[in-house]
Amino acid sequence: MAAWGERLAGVRGVLLDISGVLYDGGEDGGTPIPGSVEAVARLKLSKLKVRFCTNDSQKSRRDLVGLLQRQGFDISEGEVTSPAPATSLILKERGLRPHLLIHDGVRSEFDQIDTSNPNCVVIADAGEGFSYQNMNEAFRVLMDLEKPVLISLGKGRYYKETSGLMLDVGAYMKALEYACGIEAEVVGKPSPEYFQLALKEMGVEAHEAIMIGDDIVGDIGGAQRCGMRALQVRTGKFRPSDEQHPEVKADGYVDNLAEAVNLLLQHAIK
Amino acid sequence: MAAWGERLAGVRGVLLDISGVLYDGGEDGGTPIPGSVEAVARLKLSKLKVRFCTNDSQKSRRDLVGLLQRQGFDISEGEVTSPAPATSLILKERGLRPHLLIHDGVRSEFDQIDTSNPNCVVIADAGEGFSYQNMNEAFRVLMDLEKPVLISLGKGRYYKETSGLMLDVGAYMKALEYACGIEAEVVGKPSPEYFQLALKEMGVEAHEAIMIGDDIVGDIGGAQRCGMRALQVRTGKFRPSDEQHPEVKADGYVDNLAEAVNLLLQHAIK
Numbered sequence: 001m002a003a004w005g006e007r008l009a010g011v012r013g014v015l016l017d018i019s020g021v022l023y024d025g026g027e028d029g030g031t032p033i034p035g036s037v038e039a040v041a042r043l044k045l046s047k048l049k050v051r052f053c054t055n056d057s058q059k060s061r062r063d064l065v066g067l068l069q070r071q072g073f074d075i076s077e078g079e080v081t082s083p084a085p086a087t088s089l090i091l092k093e094r095g096l097r098p099h100l101l102i103h104d105g106v107r108s109e110f111d112q113i114d115t116s117n118p119n120c121v122v123i124a125d126a127g128e129g130f131s132y133q134n135m136n137e138a139f140r141v142l143m144d145l146e147k148p149v150l151i152s153l154g155k156g157r158y159y160k161e162t163s164g165l166m167l168d169v170g171a172y173m174k175a176l177e178y179a180c181g182i183e184a185e186v187v188g189k190p191s192p193e194y195f196q197l198a199l200k201e202m203g204v205e206a207h208e209a210i211m212i213g214d215d216i217v218g219d220i221g222g223a224q225r226c227g228m229r230a231l232q233v234r235t236g237k238f239r240p241s242d243e244q245h246p247e248v249k250a251d252g253y254v255d256n257l258a259e260a261v262n263l264l265l266q267h268a269i270k
Numbered sequence: 271m272a273a274w275g276e277r278l279a280g281v282r283g284v285l286l287d288i289s290g291v292l293y294d295g296g297e298d299g300g301t302p303i304p305g306s307v308e309a310v311a312r313l314k315l316s317k318l319k320v321r322f323c324t325n326d327s328q329k330s331r332r333d334l335v336g337l338l339q340r341q342g343f344d345i346s347e348g349e350v351t352s353p354a355p356a357t358s359l360i361l362k363e364r365g366l367r368p369h370l371l372i373h374d375g376v377r378s379e380f381d382q383i384d385t386s387n388p389n390c391v392v393i394a395d396a397g398e399g400f401s402y403q404n405m406n407e408a409f410r411v412l413m414d415l416e417k418p419v420l421i422s423l424g425k426g427r428y429y430k431e432t433s434g435l436m437l438d439v440g441a442y443m444k445a446l447e448y449a450c451g452i453e454a455e456v457v458g459k460p461s462p463e464y465f466q467l468a469l470k471e472m473g474v475e476a477h478e479a480i481m482i483g484d485d486i487v488g489d490i491g492g493a494q495r496c497g498m499r500a501l502q503v504r505t506g507k508f509r510p511s512d513e514q515h516p517e518v519k520a521d522g523y524v525d526n527l528a529e530a531v532n533l534l535l536q537h538a539i540k
Contacts, residue, residue: 132400132437139428139437157449158409167402167409171445178444179427179437 004267007251011229011268013049013204015195016040018064018080019056019159020214020236021257022073026162029067033235035258037072043261044074047269051202052080053195053211055188055218057124057153057169058103061085081198083153083188084109087122090187096149098122099141101134101172120149123176123184125156125169135172142180150176154188156218160237189215190222199226210251210268212260214238221248231260274537277521281499281538283319283474285465286310288334288350289326289429290484290506291527292343296432299337303505305528307342313531314344317539321472322350323465323481325458325488327394327423327439328373331355351468353423353458354379357392360457366419368392369411371442373399390419393446393454395426395439405445412450420446424458426488430507459485460492469496480521480538482530484508491518501530 001007019025022040023032043050052075056064061082068075084106091098091113099118100110103126110122121138142148156168173184188194199209206227213219214236223230232242232250235257243253254260271277289295292310293302313320322345326334331352338345354376361368361383369388370380373396380392391408412418426438443454458464469479476497483489484506493500502512502520505527513523524530 126402128402130402130405132396132398135400135441136435136437139441140435143428143435157451158413165406165410165413167406167445167449171405171409171449174448175437175441175445179441181427 001252004252004263007229008210008264008267010208011048011210011264012208013051013199013202013210014043014264015051015053015198015202015209015211015223015228016257017189017211017213017215017219018052018054018068020238021212021233022052022068023071024160024162024236028162029070030162032071032073033256035256039256039258039261041074042265046265048264049202049204050079051198053189053198054080054082055154055156057083057106057188058127059105060108062108063105081194081201083194084124086194086197087151087153087187088113090151091120091122096120096151098151099138101126101129101138102153103127103129119145120151121176122151122153123169123173124153126172127166130167130172135175139176139179142176142182148180148182150180150182150184152184152186152188154218155184155186155190156188156215158237189213189218190225192222192226195223195226195228199228210264212257216242216245216248216250220250224248224251233257233260271522274522274533277499278480278534278537280478281318281480281534282478283321283469283472283480284313284534285321285323285468285472285479285481285493285498286527287459287481287483287485287489288322288324288338290508291482291503292322292338293341294430294432294506298432299340300432302341302343303526305526309526309528309531311344312535316535318534319472319474320349321468323459323468324350324352325424325426327353327376327458328397329375330378332378333375351464351471353464354394356464356467357421357423357457358383360421361390361392366390366421368421369408370394371396371399371404371408372423373397389415390421391446392421392423393439393443394423396442397436400437400442405442409446409449412446412452418450418452420450420452420454422454422456422458424488425454425456425460426458426485428507459483459488460495462492462496465493465496465498469498480534482527486512486515486518486520490520494518494521503527503530
């Protein structure tokens with residue numbers, strides 16, 4: 001593999017995944033990954049542009065940022081691209097009235113949205129909200145529509161909490177897709193539109209940007225398909241087999257965000 | 271389309287789907303479809319062999335037969351091919367110890383099965399049992415296995431109860447398949463092995479047998495792929511659009527089981 005200097009040359013902007021890179025989630029709010037608080041601080045002192053790009057659809061952007069700030073991270077709402085606000089915008093633009101199958105923690109993002117007489121279903125990481133009854137309700141709304149529209153906030157397969165692996169929204173999206181014979185529209189990584197939104201908000205072109213994430217498919221593969229570079233951290237949901245993934249090869253593998261930031265500060269724009 | 275005489279010539283055995291053909295299910299036990307009790311009785315008085323072939327994985331075979339008998343049907347346990355006993359056999363043959371994600375109503379079919387230290391997951395129509403917690407448990411068992419084995423009792427998308435459409439096991443099978451990156455083994459229609467089991471139990475060759483069902487894909491398409499003929503009834507989960515299905519064309523469409531039996535008694539073996 002080429003030297004780091006070559007691989008990181010010309011990088012001007014950094015997109016950071018949050019869960020599994022900054023911190024490990026958990027019912028208690030989770031804990032920062034060692035070195036990540038300082039790594040974010042160093043990155044923000046550098047000439048590199050920084051933006052956070054998450055698929056978290058269980059918490060409102062405000063709650064997520066509050067949680068990270070309490071852990072010591074230098075982060076503000078305006079620096080975060082997250083799927084619920086992005087979806088809210090899409091719903092308004094297209095005049096869609098959603099039936100919401102979402103976690104209570106993210107409901108405030110949809111306060112301004114008309115949910116009467118629904119003409120689409122929005123599904124997010126609902127956690128315990130993925131009961132048989134709630135899934136059936138969403139299914140019936142879709143089956144009653146002449147042209148069913150299902151919007152999914154991400155399509156992650158699972159994530160890791162301190163208590164163990166948790167099924168993510170993608171699994172339930174697949175269940176509804178199969179039952180209705182439809183394909184969902186995904187708002188979140190690895191959707192190219194979503195990466196492009198984050199790049200636009202950061203003000204950096206794809207070829208000058210690098211993604212740092214723990215998800216070989218959603219973060220690394222998705223970013224690369226948009227023309228970005230991408231580093232995988234060996235934290236969060238990383239598994240050793242990711243380094244031999246049959247389809248996706250990261251531009252580099254690093255132990256954690258701290259190592260990624262060290263390399264960037266050394267080898268990106270001088 | 272050819273005349274009925276031609277289409278039904280040489281039929282010696284009839285496979286009958288149960289839910290949506292004999293009766294419409296519901297929390298109250300459901301109700302017989304008008305004419306079906308008499309139709310089964312007439313069929314069993316004829317020279318035709320008859321066997322019932324269901325994907326019901328929520329009730330034990332004994333409970334299902336009891337429910338149908340109380341509705342007036344002439345049916346006994348030995349005449350029914352159902353996925354739970356078929357799965358139980360497979361588990362014994364292969365020395366598999368399942369983690370069971372199933373409805374309590376069908377648990378008795380697995381009484382003789384060792385479920386300690388599971389090396390596979392068996393998923394059936396668990397209804398309310400499809401909680402986030404139970405799905406997560408099954409998911410974690412699969413992820414802990416070096417070579418995950420998922421056995422699904424059918425892969426139906428949904429079924430109709432008196433209270434409305436209900437998500438079926440297939441939707442949850444897809445969720446686990448996607449989350450784990452695996453493919454399930456299906457015991458039930460439209461799996462060819464399952465139809466062949468029913469044919470063997472009836473003692474009739476595929477080309478001499480006809481399936482009568484309400485599911486255009488699971489019953490009609492599945493039976494035809496095994497070399498059988500198949501009639502779709504316009505009861506149960508039938509939808510008018512089924513008659514223009516892009517991939518499956520039944521050998522005939524009839525209003526209900528009573529009409530199917532009239533035609534069979536008139537045109538099958540003389």
